[in-house]
Amino acid sequence: MRDKFKNRRWPLLWRTVFLLTIFVVISQVVIYIWVQRSVNEHFEQMDSEIITHAAFNLRKRMVNFNDHIEPFTVSKTQALIDVNHPHSSWLDYDLKTLISDKNGNLLSSNPSNFINDLPADFSLLQLLQGYRDQQFMIKINNRHYRAIIITHQEVLAFIALPIDVHHQYLIQFNRQLSLILIAITLLLVSVAALSVHWGFAPLATIVQKMKGINLQRLDERIVVGDMPLELRPLTESYNSMMVKLESNFESLSRFSDNIAHELRTPIATLSTQTQVMLTKPRESDEYIEQLHHQHDTLKQLSAMINDMLLLAKTQKELSDSQISHVDIESLITKLIDYYEMIAEDREIIFEKSGDFKTVLGDKGLLQRLFANLMSNAIYYAASNSTIMISATVLTSSTSLNAPKDDIQSPEQLWLRITMTNRLDKPLNQIEADKLFERFYRHDKTNTMHSGTGLGLSIVQAIANAHNGKVSITIKDECLFEVAVKLLIAR
Numbered sequence: 001m002r003d004k005f006k007n008r009r010w011p012l013l014w015r016t017v018f019l020l021t022i023f024v025v026i027s028q029v030v031i032y033i034w035v036q037r038s039v040n041e042h043f044e045q046m047d048s049e050i051i052t053h054a055a056f057n058l059r060k061r062m063v064n065f066n067d068h069i070e071p072f073t074v075s076k077t078q079a080l081i082d083v084n085h086p087h088s089s090w091l092d093y094d095l096k097t098l099i100s101d102k103n104g105n106l107l108s109s110n111p112s113n114f115i116n117d118l119p120a121d122f123s124l125l126q127l128l129q130g131y132r133d134q135q136f137m138i139k140i141n142n143r144h145y146r147a148i149i150i151t152h153q154e155v156l157a158f159i160a161l162p163i164d165v166h167h168q169y170l171i172q173f174n175r176q177l178s179l180i181l182i183a184i185t186l187l188l189v190s191v192a193a194l195s196v197h198w199g200f201a202p203l204a205t206i207v208q209k210m211k212g213i214n215l216q217r218l219d220e221r222i223v224v225g226d227m228p229l230e231l232r233p234l235t236e237s238y239n240s241m242m243v244k245l246e247s248n249f250e251s252l253s254r255f256s257d258n259i260a261h262e263l264r265t266p267i268a269t270l271s272t273q274t275q276v277m278l279t280k281p282r283e284s285d286e287y288i289e290q291l292h293h294q295h296d297t298l299k300q301l302s303a304m305i306n307d308m309l310l311l312a313k314t315q316k317e318l319s320d321s322q323i324s325h326v327d328i329e330s331l332i333t334k335l336i337d338y339y340e341m342i343a344e345d346r347e348i349i350f351e352k353s354g355d356f357k358t359v360l361g362d363k364g365l366l367q368r369l370f371a372n373l374m375s376n377a378i379y380y381a382a383s384n385s386t387i388m389i390s391a392t393v394l395t396s397s398t399s400l401n402a403p404k405d406d407i408q409s410p411e412q413l414w415l416r417i418t419m420t421n422r423l424d425k426p427l428n429q430i431e432a433d434k435l436f437e438r439f440y441r442h443d444k445t446n447t448m449h450s451g452t453g454l455g456l457s458i459v460q461a462i463a464n465a466h467n468g469k470v471s472i473t474i475k476d477e478c479l480f481e482v483a484v485k486l487l488i489a490r
Contacts (some may be wrong), residue, residue, distance in 0.1 A: 020192045021185070028181040036174060043166045047146045051135055054095055055150050056104075063154040096145070098158035100124050117141040124149060124156050200323050202227050206238060266301045270294055322362045325489045328415065329356035331367055332389060339374050347384040348421075354391030355472040357415045359486040361466045369462045372455040373419050373482055380480070383422040388420040393419075393488070413488040418481060426477040435472060436460050459484075 097110045098118075104125040109115040117140055128149050130136075135148045138160065145160040146165060207223055221242060227235045277290050336350045343349065359366070377387045394414040435456045456472075459482075463470040466486055473481040 002107070016196045017189060017193045021189050024185050024188050028185050032177060032181055035177060036170075039173060040170060043163075047161055047163055047166070048135060049465065050095075051146055051148050051159060051161050054161075055148050055157075058097070058157055059150050059152065062150075062155060062157070075422070094162055096160040096162070098124065098160075100152045100156045100158070102156065104156070110416055117143075127158070128156060163409050165363070199228075206231075206235070209238070213242075213245075215249070218242065218249060244344050265299045269297050273297075291322050322365075323360055325358050325361065326363045326366055327356075327358055328366070328417065328486075331363070332370055332417075335367070335370055335374055336389075339378060343387070344379050346377060346378070346381070348381055348387060350387050350389065352389045355393060356391045356417075356490045357393060359415050359466075360489045361486060365462045365465065368415075369459050369484065372459050373484075375478075376455055377419055377421040377482075380423060381451075382424040382478075383420045388418070390418045390420075391416070392416045392483070413490075414485050414487050416483055416485050418483045420479065420481045423478045423480050427474055427480065428477065429474045432472045432480070 066353070083480050095110075096114045098115070099107045099109070101107060104123060106115060106124075119140070122140075127136075127138075127147075128151070130150060131147075133148070133150065135146060138145050138147050140160070144163050146163050147158060149159040150157045181461050206222060209220065221239045222235050224235050224239070273290055273294055277287065332352065336352065340350065354393075374387070381387060392415075395412075437457065459471050463484055463486075468484065468486045470482065470484045473483065475481060
């Protein structure tokens with residue numbers, strides 16, 4: 001179920017636009033609420049000030065009016081709310097006013113028809129009990145008012161300010177504000193989507209390059225300078241990957257060509273020998289001799305195939321099940337005993353020195369590594385010479401030739417095994433470095449050792465599989481030194 005959900009995930013472009021849309025919408029809603037509340041509070045404050053100002057003027061006129069001489073009459077109360085008074089706000093804001101006695105009997109109203117809009121259950125006394133000298137909201141004849149009731153002796157005054165205009169304005173303002181915010185949201189989302197699309201355009205270029213990869217276009221690269229700064233590390237990694245891919249493919253092609261070339265000779269030899277034997281009947285001794293030749297050819301072919309399989313096996317790192325503690329001293333001692341009889345024929349002796357430690361690795365592969373080194377040392381060493389095998393312990397700080405990809409800690413120790421022999425013929429460093437190439441044989445005229453040309457390639461592959469390193473150093477043109485570095489077991 002989870003894998004099915006992952007396969008249905010939106011593209012990065014739409015996910016970005018979706019998240020941005022949510023953010024913008026939330027921001028616009030907050031802005032809308034804040035603006036609406038601010039405008040509403042502004043109108044409420046303005047209405048409150050108008051009501052307060054009108055109540056103040058009316059109360060001042062009631063105090064200054066000579067009302068102690070005779071009781072209030074309709075004419076007197078009407079004079080209190082004279083709209084023509086120079087300090088009146090009734091005409092400016094369409095204020096409504098009612099005057100009543102202390103019993104709630106209405107004496108006058110302004111405008112005069114306002115009294116007709118009052119509901120049947122309208123009572124100033126009830127309103128006075130609930131809202132004495134306090135502003136309140138009231139609905140009269142489907143109109144909304146902000147009102148206040150003031151008192152003076154025997155008179156009650158009801159002042160009301162219609163606020164329907166404000167309500168209509170707020171409704172229109174909210175509608176316009178909503179349209180503006182929606183337009184801004186659409187604009188921002190569109191700009192963001194376009195920006196994300198343009199931002200992903202360089203990625204599309206990389207994708208097209210990757211889709212177009214084939215054997216004929218491995219040399220194509222992406223110009224780093226044409227990419228944004230954020231994508232330049234990715235571009236550099238892509239170009240680096242293509243360089244490695246091109247190099248590996250060329251190496252594979254050369255390896256394939258070398259395999260075809262190396263296999264062609266023994267197969268052609270077998271075919272020729274077989275055809276010659278079938279041309280006419282021969283003596284049994286001739287058949288036996290030819291079978292021996294074919295057997296030797298088959299042994300050479302089998303050794304070559306085994307070396308190629310071993311080389312392919314060592315192209316990857318070792319698994320945990322392959323790694324164990326290997327006693328290098330015991331392993332090398334057994335190999336010296338094995339090759340000692342062959343070395344005696346050429347008056348070559350072995351000398352072993354140094355502190356050999358236990359290393360981590362595959363015992364079978366390490367045995368093959370040192371066996372190849374010893375066989376090469378014997379076959380290419382000068383007669384009546386000595387093969388020196390020494391061991392040195394290196395720390396991480398002294399290990400200058402540590403693998404680049406190896407992350408070392410200060411506690412790691414390395415064992416450097418050096419095998420040195422004197423060559424029969426001079427050799428320079430450039431030619432020595434080529435010895436690690438597959439199927440490369442420096443001295444092809446040497447009939448004593450008809451190898452496959454894969455010996456040192458296998459040595460290098462085994463060392464790399466152990467996160468180690470192997471190197472060749474030529475000293476004085478005739479002193480051949482091979483150094484192998486392996487990780488010591490703790």
